[in-house]
Every structure is written in C-alpha cells, then in structure tokens.
Amino acid sequence: MTFRPIFLVLATLTxxxxxxxxxxxQVTAWTPPGATTCSFSGWTNxxxxxxxxxxxxxxxxxxxxxxxxxxxxxxxxxxxxxxVTFDVAEARDGWLRIKNASDAKTGNDQSRPRPVYxxxxxxxxxxxxxxxxxxxxxxxxxxxxxxxxxxxxNWLTERAKVQGIVACxxxxxxxxxxxxxxxxxxALPPKDRTRGRAWFRGICEISETTCDMPSVDK
Numbered sequence: 464m465t466f467r468p469i470f471l472v473l474a475t476l477t478x479x480x481x482x483x484x485x486x487x488x489q490v491t492a493w494t495p496p497g498a499t500t501c502s503f504s505g506w507t508n509x510x511x512x513x514x515x516x517x518x519x520x521x522x523x524x525x526x527x528x529x530x531x532x533x534x535x536x537x538x539x540x541x542x543x544x545x546x547v548t549f550d551v552a553e554a555r556d557g558w559l560r561i562k563n564a565s566d567a568k569t570g571n572d573q574s575r576p577r578p579v580y581x582x583x584x585x586x587x588x589x590x591x592x593x594x595x596x597x598x599x600x601x602x603x604x605x606x607x608x609x610x611x612x613x614x615x616x617n618w619l620t621e622r623a624k625v626q627g628i629v630a631c632x633x634x635x636x637x638x639x640x641x642x643x644x645x646x647x648x649x650a651l652p653p654k655d656r657t658r659g660r661a662w663f664r665g666i667c668e669i670s671e672t673t674c675d676m677p678s679v680d681k
Contacts, residue, residue: 490611491602491660493602494637494660495630495632495637499554501551501553501559502551503636503666503668504549505548505628506547506670507531507532507546507591510532510589511532512532513530514530514532516529516564516580516585518585527580528579529579530564530579531577531578545566547564548564548566549564549565551628557629558587559585559588559628562583566578588629591628594618594674595619595663595664595666596618596666596676596678597663597679598612598613598617599680600662608662611661624643625638635663636663637660638663640658640660641656641658642658
C-alpha cells in the first residue's frame with residue numbers, strides 16, 4: 464500500500480495531455496544561404512506581357528532589355544509564337560542570372576523572331592519556367608532525404624505551376640510550386656490549391672513536349 468500513490472502519480476503524468484510529447488516539427492525544404500550556381504535552360508512565363516532583364520538582382524536596378532512572352536495576341540496572327548528560351552547561370556534572393564536568350568522557335572519563312580535582349584542580366588525567379596518529369600519532391604537535393612511531395616504517377620508540372628526557381632544544386636532545383644490540377648487533371652478551385660517548396664530533379668528543358676529521358680523516380 465505504501466507504493467500505491469507513487470504508481471498513481473506516474474500513471475497520471477503518463478496519461479495527462481499536459482505532459483504529452485509535442486508533435487514532431489514539420490520538415491521543410493533546406494534552402495541554401497546565398498547564391499547558387501545553375502546550369503540549365505528555361506523559358507519565359509506568360510503572366511506578364513514582357514519580362515524585364517536588369518543589371519543586378521534588384522527591382523531598382525537598371526533595365527538592360529526585355530524578353531517578349533506569349534501573353535495576349537502576337538503582333539502577327541499568322542505566326543505561332545513560342546516562349547523565349549535562355550540559359551540560367553545563377554539563383555540569388557529570388558532572382559535568376561540569365562544569358563543567351565533566344566526567340567529562334569518563333570517565326571516562319573516570311574518573318575523573323577521577335578527582338579530579345581541576348582546579353583547577361585537578372586530576371587525575377589517567378590518569370591522563368593521549367594518542366595519537371597518527376598513526381599517526387601525532397602527536403603534536400605538527395606533522394607535519401609525526406610520526401611515532401613509524391614504525386615505517384617503524375618509529374619510535378621503536369622499538376623502544378625512552378626511559382627519560382629529558388630536554388631540549384633547540380634541536377635536538382637529547389638522550386639516553389641502550387642498544385643492546380645487534381646489527379647484526374649481537373650482544375651482545382653483556388654481554395655483547394657496547395658503550395659509547397661521542395662527539391663526536384665528530372666529537369667526537362669523543352670517547353671513544347673516531353674523529354675526522352677530515363678525516369679528519376681525508379
């Protein structure tokens with residue numbers, strides 16, 4: 464009988480919610496500090512009529528030139544306009560350093576591509592697009608790290624919009640994304656869309672079709 468109160472106290476401490484262990488913290492994607500080196504090609508988003516290329520990664524920096532987009536009607540209705548492509552060399556603080564912009568895919572025998580700024584400069588990360596042929600997003604640029612997103616048989620850019628390219632690490636990209644389509648590829652209402660950030664591989668640099676490449680999810 465002497466030990467009964469002790470057992471009751473221990474049982475109370477074990478069962479009381481006040482003494483319960485806190486839930487594990489939600490894992491978020493690792494974001495590298497500072498700039499990261501990139502080596503891939505992307506293309507312009509179509510949310511703006513033109514994309515401004517600046518001299519430095521700042522909205523206050525000098526505008527060096529612009530890149531046309533496919534938003535709205537093109538100047539010639541008989542021409543199929545394509546997104547301007549460019550090489551990405553660096554990601555820093557929500558900006559991408561690009562070079563070698565080209566509109567070579569636009570035009571026909573009777574017309575020329577639209578004028579674009581082809582030199583080096585900075586664009587906002589949300590003004591660039593890329594395709595991802597992978598269903599899985601990770602906490603780090605390592606397939607052994609925690610999986611933050613798994614779309615099963617669907618690639619990321621089949622169901623989501625890339626909101627921004629945050630950082631690079633070899634063949635990996637850290638992306639902000641928004642899931643806009645259901646697993647039946649039906650558009651989700653804004654209230655049902657989800658956003659996230661994760662590391663992805665399976666980069667496809669072609670905007671018009673899929674890339675012929677081995678699956679990175681196997």
